[in-house]
Each structure stands twice: as structure tokens, then as C-alpha cells.
Amino acid sequence: MNKRYDAIVIGAGHNGLTNAAYLAKSGLDVLVLEKNSYIGGATVSRELHQDWLYSNCSYVCSLLRPEITRDLELPRHGLQVVPYGGSVSFCSNGDYFGDYPDHERQYREIARHSIRDANAYERYEADVMKQTRLIRPFLLRTPPDPVSLKPRDLKEMKYLMDAFADLGEEGLADTLRFWTMSIADYLNEYFETDVIKAHLAGSGIIGTALGVYSPGTAYVLLHHYMGDVDGTVGAWGFARGGMGAVSDALASSFRSFGGEIRVDSEVEQIIVKGNKAVGVALSSGEEIAANIVVSNLDPKRTFLNIMDEKDLPSDVVSKARNFKIRGSSGKLNIALDGLPTFNGIPKNSPLMQTDMHMLDSLERMERAYDDWKDGAWSADPYVDMLIPSQVDPTMAPPGKHMMTVFVQYAPPQINGRDWTDEDRDAFGKTVIDQIANYSPDFKDLILHCEVRTPREIENEVGLTEGNIFMGELTFDQLLFNRPFPGYAQYRGPISGMYMCSSGTHPGGGVMAAPGANAAREILADLKRPNLVPEAYADD
Amino acid sequence: MRSHDETMMLQTPFHSRVAKACELNQWDEWKGYTTPAAYTEVEQEYFAVRNSTGVFDLSPMTKYRITGADAELYLNKVMTRDVRKINPDRVGYTIWCNDAGQVMDDGTLFNFGENNYRLCSYTRVMDWLQWSAMGFDVEIIDETADFGALAVQGPTSCAVLKAMGFKGIEKLKPFGMSHFPFEDAEVMISRTGFTGDLGYELWVEPPKAITLWDRLFDAGSNLGIRAIGGNALEMVRIEAGFLQAGVDFVPAEETVRVGRSRSPFELGLGWLVDFDKGVFNGRQALLKEKREGSRYAFVFLDVEGNKPAEHSFILKGNKEIGTVTSAAWCPTAKSNIAFAQIESKYANSGENLTAEIYYQTELKWTRLLAKCRVIDSPVFSSPKRRQTPAPDF
Ligand SMILES: Cc1cc2nc3c(=O)[nH]c(=O)nc-3n(C[C@H](O)[C@H](O)[C@H](O)COP(=O)(O)OP(=O)(O)OC[C@H]3O[C@@H](n4cnc5c(N)ncnc54)[C@H](O)[C@@H]3O)c2cc1C
Numbered sequence: 034m035n036k037r038y039d040a041i042v043i044g045a046g047h048n049g050l051t052n053a054a055y056l057a058k059s060g061l062d063v064l065v066l067e068k069n070s071y072i073g074g075a076t077v078s079r080e081l082h083q084d085w086l087y088s089n090c091s092y093v094c095s096l097l098r099p100e101i102t103r104d105l106e107l108p109r110h111g112l113q114v115v116p117y118g119g120s121v122s123f124c125s126n127g128d129y130f131g132d133y134p135d136h137e138r139q140y141r142e143i144a145r146h147s148i149r150d151a152n153a154y155e156r157y158e159a160d161v162m163k164q165t166r167l168i169r170p171f172l173l174r175t176p177p178d179p180v181s182l183k184p185r186d187l188k189e190m191k192y193l194m195d196a197f198a199d200l201g202e203e204g205l206a207d208t209l210r211f212w213t214m215s216i217a218d219y220l221n222e223y224f225e226t227d228v229i230k231a232h233l234a235g236s237g238i239i240g241t242a243l244g245v246y247s248p249g250t251a252y253v254l255l256h257h258y259m260g261d262v263d264g265t266v267g268a269w270g271f272a273r274g275g276m277g278a279v280s281d282a283l284a285s286s287f288r289s290f291g292g293e294i295r296v297d298s299e300v301e302q303i304i305v306k307g308n309k310a311v312g313v314a315l316s317s318g319e320e321i322a323a324n325i326v327v328s329n330l331d332p333k334r335t336f337l338n339i340m341d342e343k344d345l346p347s348d349v350v351s352k353a354r355n356f357k358i359r360g361s362s363g364k365l366n367i368a369l370d371g372l373p374t375f376n377g378i379p380k381n382s383p384l385m386q387t388d389m390h391m392l393d394s395l396e397r398m399e400r401a402y403d404d405w406k407d408g409a410w411s412a413d414p415y416v417d418m419l420i421p422s423q424v425d426p427t428m429a430p431p432g433k434h435m436m437t438v439f440v441q442y443a444p445p446q447i448n449g450r451d452w453t454d455e456d457r458d459a460f461g462k463t464v465i466d467q468i469a470n471y472s473p474d475f476k477d478l479i480l481h482c483e484v485r486t487p488r489e490i491e492n493e494v495g496l497t498e499g500n501i502f503m504g505e506l507t508f509d510q511l512l513f514n515r516p517f518p519g520y521a522q523y524r525g526p527i528s529g530m531y532m533c534s535s536g537t538h539p540g541g542g543v544m545a546a547p548g549a550n551a552a553r554e555i556l557a558d559l560k561r562p563n564l565v566p567e568a569y570a571d572d
Numbered sequence: 573m574r575s576h577d578e579t580m581m582l583q584t585p586f587h588s589r590v591a592k593a594c595e596l597n598q599w600d601e602w603k604g605y606t607t608p609a610a611y612t613e614v615e616q617e618y619f620a621v622r623n624s625t626g627v628f629d630l631s632p633m634t635k636y637r638i639t640g641a642d643a644e645l646y647l648n649k650v651m652t653r654d655v656r657k658i659n660p661d662r663v664g665y666t667i668w669c670n671d672a673g674q675v676m677d678d679g680t681l682f683n684f685g686e687n688n689y690r691l692c693s694y695t696r697v698m699d700w701l702q703w704s705a706m707g708f709d710v711e712i713i714d715e716t717a718d719f720g721a722l723a724v725q726g727p728t729s730c731a732v733l734k735a736m737g738f739k740g741i742e743k744l745k746p747f748g749m750s751h752f753p754f755e756d757a758e759v760m761i762s763r764t765g766f767t768g769d770l771g772y773e774l775w776v777e778p779p780k781a782i783t784l785w786d787r788l789f790d791a792g793s794n795l796g797i798r799a800i801g802g803n804a805l806e807m808v809r810i811e812a813g814f815l816q817a818g819v820d821f822v823p824a825e826e827t828v829r830v831g832r833s834r835s836p837f838e839l840g841l842g843w844l845v846d847f848d849k850g851v852f853n854g855r856q857a858l859l860k861e862k863r864e865g866s867r868y869a870f871v872f873l874d875v876e877g878n879k880p881a882e883h884s885f886i887l888k889g890n891k892e893i894g895t896v897t898s899a900a901w902c903p904t905a906k907s908n909i910a911f912a913q914i915e916s917k918y919a920n921s922g923e924n925l926t927a928e929i930y931y932q933t934e935l936k937w938t939r940l941l942a943k944c945r946v947i948d949s950p951v952f953s954s955p956k957r958r959q960t961p962a963p964d965f
Binding site: 423 | 596616622624727735878904933938
């Protein structure tokens with residue numbers, strides 16, 4: 034071993050980079066090690082077809098904490114997030130439901146399906162907003178340890194209790210129901226129209242190995258609603274230049290503080306000596322010493338792959354083994370020769386620039402989940418699909434387009450065996466056929482298509498089972514239970530070892546909060562001033 | 573007999589297209605013209621300017637044609653900057669003052685060559701222009717209604733104009749202008765704007781306006797073109813740090829109360845004052861101010877948090893030292909910015925101040941004391957703005 038770093042961050046995902054940026058900003062000598070030849074992890078733009086940029090994992094941005102964007106000066110480092118408005122679900126009968134950002138337009142469109150639903154939407158929106166208002170202040174806070182008597186934990190616990198108390202008695206009951214119920218049950222309390230329920234239910238299952246009738250899916254909807262673009266809560270946007278722009282800006286900010294990134298450097302082992310992390314060993318055999326080691330990998334990979342079980346307390350080993358991180362999604366990234374036509378909407382409709390979905394009832398969504406339980410991909414899949422090149426001029430040549438298609442459900446294994454290339458191609462064909470059902474000229478426009486199953490997502494990105502959130506967002510794995518009880522404050526079980534990935538609070542998505550929260554804890558342990566900003570107040 | 577219709581609100585030469593595109597039907601009034609506040613969605617309009625191309629109908633802008641043997645000489649007396657340095661086929665940003673050295677307005681001056689100029693301003697200024705013209709051989713006409721104008725602004729704006737067939741447009745330098753044949757007439761294009769990014773303004777006679785609009789939007793259909801209204805433009809101008817007459821200062825000759833007008837130095841526009849060029853309106857007073865110091869200073873503030881400091885008092889400690897004139901959350905720079913006029917002694921880069929912000933949620937008012945810091949420059953400035961040849965996106 035030669036040089037000793039103050040800190041090594043394993044993985045150049047956006048959380049690893051955020052964490053590293055704060056440590057470097059504080060004056061520490063920080064090295065980020067990335068196994069791939071490119072940085073970003075699941076927040077990346079790749080040119081896999083000449084002149085086309087694919088956001089080939091994450092594709093839209095809302096959760097990214099504005100406090101961090103501003104504090105790390107990400108706009109100056111090249112990041113621009115451009116909101117798009119709304120979404121649309123196509124129906125099998127040729128009709129569609131369009132969700133517009135403008136409230137009055139939205140009312141009219143819902144009323145076209147049901148006047149009652151149009152009005153109920155206002156009640157729904159207020160109720161969901163109550164939940165986002167509750168959760169948002171916690172995104173940039175470390176969860177309290179509920180059984181600890183340390184002053185800071187008591188203070189945080191009080192903050193949490195106060196937030197709940199602020200909801201009032203009825204609000205508290207609603208919240209407990211909301212956090213535990215299914216998205217279908219929740220929506221049934223507001224709406225009568227099938228397509229509207231199906232349209233809204235999508236956010237409850239994305240990235241989750243649960244169906245619309247499974248308890249816990251209402252919270253998953255909240256996870257997609259609690260972000261914002263420029264203060265508009267629930268809005269989503271494109272990162273100009275693809276999602277890689279987020280990682281590139283973070284990396285540039287990190288480097289501006291003197292940080293160092295090494296790609297093609299896979300960490301094989303965190304070296305532990307005397308119950309303390311002292312460095313890492315790369316798969317090349319090289320060893321690098323550091324006072325602190327931070328893992329940007331999911332909890333399973335962190336504790337079961339790059340740590341020796343003998344170095345760990347048994348409870349951590351078993352908790353990591355039991356951690357729920359099930360693959361449920363796939364993705365297609367497609368280069369198109371022109372803009373496709375969709376049934377029912379003209380090409381200049383604002384709905385063309387929104388999230389597109391293709392299941393028009395909760396029934397069809399649940400059937401799609403049934404296939405997953407049977408160990409197969411959905412024959413009638415749910416997609417979350419966008420054509421960002423209509424808005425972002427950097428993604429494809431003028432007049433050509435890039436389409437991103439997120440697919441639910443794809444199991445981590447096919448009937449208990451590994452995915453094969455033939456399975457992957459057949460999965461891709463199922464999705465393309467599904468889209469073509471609603472877009473007659475779509476197939477003829479395809480120039481190139483990248484198909485990613487949980488197998489590719491696991492192997493290339495390093496997300497166990499291809500789970501996009503690095504662990505399911507169910508109540509048993511949230512807040513002070515994320516990743517596991519007793520370890521929710523970003524500290525690992527041995528000294529000098531920390532976690533900063535989406536597997537920690539507040540969870541998955543391109544949010545940068547886990548990385549920043551972990552940095553706050555590390556700086557506190559080092560007795561250095563905190564640099565991580567506080568959350569903006571909603572009220 | 574004069575028809576009563578003639579006093580109704582005017583429509584710009586692009587109105588039929590503007591009205592069709594104005595899906596939200598939200599309208600403003602601008603110097604007697606009906607103009608859209610928002611077309612489809614303010615955020616998306618704003619981002620068209622920042623990410624692709626936004627088109628703003630600026631036809632109502634007040635325009636004067638100033639010609640005659642003494643035009644240059646005359647303008648050099650009216651303007652605080654040296655007008656002789658604005659070469660033919662160039663445009664200059666400029667301000668003008670009254671005799672007390674107080675700013676009347678800012679605007680752009682187009683030099684068509686041979687003592688032929690156009691002055692574009694926010695306020696109407698014919699009275700002052702005529703007043704100052706005594707002894708000069710100049711003719712001044714109001715040509716506001718004689719030209720329609722579209723601001724075409726944003727990273728893909730050059731690509732759009734290229735796609736329209738304006739050959740060589742990418743070579744036009746910032747603040748340059750050029751004439752292009754268009755149908756059987758011509759369109760004048762200047763590389764100017766109010767957005768801090770790459771952008772152009774297209775000037776055309778009213779009969780060709782509709783064709784210009786249609787061809788522009790055809791050419792831009794694959795380049796993210798979108799019409800933008802006044803609300804989006806307001807966000808853009810604050811982010812880019814441009815002052816607005818009537819908002820960030822009161823045009824000097826319109827003030828009623830003593831001390832309410834501002835000098836160029838007090839508005840951060842001292843760089844537009846050239847004492848070496850000879851006599852000009854306000855020179856004496858400005859020289860004196862330069863010697864003795866200014867009362868106020870205009871500053872950009874970076875305000876903590878995400879609540880815009882609209883109409884806030886600015887405090888140093890507990891002492892009130894100024895007020896905010898414009899404030900906004902800036903979506904590209906991702907910062908909370910305010911323009912403020914404060915006592916000049918506090919206008920030091922990095923000075924820490926406090927903004928007293930009031931905001932309301934569900935009818936409950938909150939008072940917030942937000943830290944803020946004086947910063948040197950606007951929060952948005954794109955390198956594309958200066959690049960020649962202009963980039964495609
Ligand atoms: C298909 C898909 C679509 C998604 N869509 C969205 C979306 O639209 N919006 C959104 O907000 N979120 C989305 N997500 C979720 C989001 O992308 C992730 O939650 C987030 O990017 C994870 O960031 P991270 O930094 O925690 O981890 P990662 O990005 O996974 O970073 C981990 C890094 O560690 C590296 N690594 C792994 N093992 C090693 C090793 N042994 N040595 C060195 N380096 C290693 C990996 O290569 C990777 O770069 C999506 C995810 C996927 C997979």
C-alpha cells in the first residue's frame with residue numbers, strides 16, 4: 034500500500050459522487066472507485082447508437098434535492114433539469130386519458146371521462162399533498178434511532194412525533210392507512226373510472242415487485258410524488274443531455290474540490306483490521322488504504338459480496354441476506370427514425386411530450402403482476418414511456434428521436450433459471466408489440482433498440498436482481514428500518530465504514546439525499562463542521 | 573369622423589397566430605397592445621428559451637427612427653455612452669438621463685449606417701427626444717406600428733434560423749445585424765435579446781408578419797420551438813440580470829416625489845456612462861455624483877432558501893437599508909435571486925444581509941428573515957451568448 038486516502042467511496046453512482054463531493058468540500062482527500070469504464074451507475078447517458086444519447090437506466094428527474102443541486106452548484110457544472118408536463122394512458126378501445134399540468138385542462142379531460150372523478154381529483158390531490166408534506170422534510174434528515182436515548186436521537190424522535198401530531202387525529206389515521214394500504218384500494222376511495230385509476234396506479238408499482246392490490250403500494254406512489262421541479266411538487270423533468278448530466282455535474286463539482294475518480298477499478302474487498310475498515314482491495318490485486326470506506330453499493334452487495342462475513346456481526350449478515358431487493362423491471366431504449374403516431378392524439382398534442390402508459394384498468398395491471406409471480410415477464414406489460422428528444426435537442430439528430438421505455442414486470446429469473454439472450458429478445462419483442470398496438474407506425478421507425486432485463490441491470494449497473502431502488506420501498510425497509518433496524522444512520526457495523534447508497538434512507542431514485550445524509554454523519558464523526566444543507570421549508 | 577375603434581386595444585401583426593397558440597387564453601396589456609401572459613405552461617415556455625427556442629412577440633416595443641445629417645451627433649448628446657462607437661450594422665445597449673443625471677430608460681440603438689438609427693425603448697420618449705433635438709438637423713418618427721418583431725431566443729435559435737434558409741446567420745456576431753430577403757420583401761435580423769443566451773430578433777413589415785411566424789414555426793418544429801408569453805420572459809430576464817423600467821427603477825421624468833429616481837451609477841449601469849465623449853444630457857450632475865458618491869446602489873442578492881424575496885425589505889442587522897425590486901426563483905441557475913436597491917455603503921461583494929420575506933400558505937402569512945449575500949454578477953450567463961459561429965444547440 035502506498036498513499037493513504039482520508040476516504041474511499043466505492044461506486045461512482047450519483048450517491049457515491051454526492052457523498053464524495055461533500056467529503057472533499059470539507060477538505061478531505063477523497064478517492065472514488067468505479068468498476069465500470071464510465072461513472073454514474075444508474076444515472077447515466079450512453080451513446081449506444083451513433084448520434085443518439087440514451088438515459089439507459091433512470092430517465093426522468095424529480096427527486097433530486099434542490100438544496101444539493103444549488104449547494105454543489107450543479108448548474109454551473111452543467112446540469113439543467115427541464116420539466117415536462119403531464120402523462121397519458123392509451124385505452125384498448127382507441128380512446129385515451131390525458132393528464133395535463135394545467136389544472137383547468139386537467140379538469141376538463143377528467144370530466145370527459147367522469148365529472149365526478151374530475152372533482153374528486155381535487156380531494157385526491159389535497160390528500161396526497163398532505164402525505165408529501167409530511168415526508169419531504171425527512172428527506173435530508175438522518176432517521177432517529179427509536180430505541181436510543183442519545184440526545185440527538187431523542188430530538189429527532191421528537192421532530193418525527195411532532196410532524197405526525199401536526200396531522201391531527203384524523204390525519205394520523207389516514208397516514209397509517211396510506212403507508213400500509215394498496216394503491217388500488219386507495220384510488221378506489223376517490224375514483225370510478227377504470228382508466229383514471231389505472232393511470233394513477235402506475236406510480237404505485239414502478240420498480241416494485243408488488244401488484245396494484247398489494248399492501249404498501251400506496252407509499253410507492255408517494256415516493257414518485259414527493260419530488261419537485263423548481264418547487265412544483267410532483268413534477269418531473271428531463272436532465273438536458275440525459276440523466277448522465279446529473280452524475281457528470283456531481284463529478285465536476287467533486288473534482289473542483291480536489292476529488293479523484295478512478296474508473297475500471299472494481300473493489301473486491303473492504304479490508305478490515307481489528308474491527309476497523311482500513312482500505313480496499315481491487316480485483317486487480319491492488320490495495321488502497323484509507324481511514325474511511327464508504328459503500329455506494331446496495332446492502333446485499335456491500336455486506337455479502339465485498340465484505341467478509343467473518344468481519345461482520347451475525348445480525349448484519351442475516352439482515353443483509355433477508356433484505357428484500359427483488360427485480361421487477363426492464364427497460365428498452367430505442368432510436369427512432371422519426372416521431373411515431375399514437376392512436377387518438379395528433380402529433381402536435383402536448384401529450385406527445387409526456388409519460389405514456391398502455392394499461393387501462395387495474396385488472397390488467399394485476400394480471401401483469403400475476404405473470405411476474407409465475408416467473409415470467411408480463412405478456413401485457415405496463416410501460417412508462419417517453420420521447421425526451423422532442424424536448425431535449427441533445428439526445429438525437431433533429432427530426433429523429435430517442436424513446437425510453439420502462440417496463441413492469443420482468444422477474445429476476447425466468448421460472449427459476451437465469452435469463453438467456455433468447456429470453457431477452459422475446460421480452461423486447463413483447464414490449465415492442467405492446468407499443469405497436471397503440472402506435473401503428475412505431476415498428477417501422479426503429480433504428481436501434483437496447484433491451485435490458487434484470488440480468489443486464491444487475492450485471493452492468495450492479496443493482497442486485499436489477500431492483501431499481503436498491504431494496505424495496507416497503508414500510509419494513511423505510512426510515513429507521515432502512516436498510517435494517519439499528520443501521521439506519523449510514524454507519525456500518527465496523528468503525529470507519531459507512532453506507533451511502535439508495536439502500537439507505539430515504540431510498541431509491543435520483544435523489545442524492547442518501548449520499549448527502551451519509552456525508553453529514555461522516556463529518557460529524559470526524560468532528561468537522563456540517564456542510565450538508567438543511568431542507569427548504571414547504572410551509 | 574374618427575372611428576371609436578381606433579382607441580381600442582391594439583393587436584400586433586402576429587395576433588392571429590398568437591391568439592391561436594395562446595391555448596390558456598391568458599392575456600396582458602403592453603403599451604396599448606394585447607399580448608399573451610402565457611400560451612401553454614409558463615415553466616415549459618421558460619425552458620424553451622433555456623433549452624431549445626422560445627419565440628416572444630415584441631412588436632409593441634416602442635420604436636423610433638432617427639435620421640438626418642446630425643443623427644449621430646444628436647444621439648451622442650442624448651445617450652450617456654459614446655454612440656460613435658456603435659458601428660453601422662451594429663446594435664448598442666444604452667441608457668439616457670435627464671439633466672439631473674437620472675435614468676429615464678434603457679433601450680437598444682440600431683445603427684443602419686449613414687445617420688440612420690432605430691431606438692427601441694420600453695417607455696415612450698418622443699417628448700424627450702424632441703426636447704433634446706433643439707439645434708440638431710434630425711427627424712424623429714415613431715415607427716412602433718410599422719414593424720412587427722419576434723425575439724427568437726435559446727440554444728437552438730440559430731439552428732432554427734438556418735433551417736429557415738437565412739444563410740450565414742451563424743456568422744452574425746453578438747449585437748450585429750443583417751438584412752435578408754424574405755418573400756418579396758426583407759427581414760432584418762439582429763443578434764440581440766433579453767434572455768442572456770444565444771438569441772435573435774427578427775424585424776419585419778406587418779404584411780409579412782404572418783408568413784414569418786409560419787415559416788419560423790415550421791423550421792423550428794424539430795428544434796423544440798415554442799411561443800412564450802410575458803410571464804416566462806420575466807423569469808428569464810431576472811435570471812439574466814436585466815433591469816426593467818417601471819419595475820427596477822422609475823423613469824426619471826415620471827417620478828412625482830423627490831429622490832425616487834435613480835442615476836446610472838445607482839443602477840449598476842455606470843459602465844454605460846462615458847465622460848470622455850463630450851457633452852451629453854446629465855453629464856454635469858453625473859460628474860458631481862461621481863465625485864461625491866452615490867446614495868444608493870443596485871445589487872444582485874443570492875437569497876437563502878426557496879421563497880422569492882418579492883417586495884422585501886433588506887436589513888443589515890436590524891437596520892433597514894433597502895428594498896427588493898425584482899425577485900424570483902431561477903430554474904436554470906437553481907438559485908433564489910433578488911435585485912435590490914440598498915444604501916451604497918453596503919454594496920460590497922460578499923456582504924451578508926437579511927431579506928425580510930413575507931409569504932402566504934393557505935391564507936396564513938409567514939415572516940421569514942432570510943440570509944442573503946451580495947453577488948457580483950447575474951446568476952445566468954450562457955457562453956453560447958458570445959460564441960461565433962453560433963452553436964446548433
Ligand atoms: C432501469 C432503471 C430506471 C430508473 N428510472 C429512474 C427514474 O426515471 N428516475 C429516478 O429518479 N430514478 C430512477 N431509477 C432509480 C435510480 O436510478 C437509482 O435509484 C439511483 O440511480 C441509484 O443511485 P446510487 O448512487 O444509489 O447507486 P448506483 O447508481 O447503482 O451506483 C452504484 C455504483 O457502484 C458501482 N459498483 C458496483 N459494484 C462495484 C464494485 N465492486 N466496485 C466499484 N464500483 C462498483 C456501480 O457500477 C455503480 O456505478 C431507475 C433505475 C433503473 C435501474
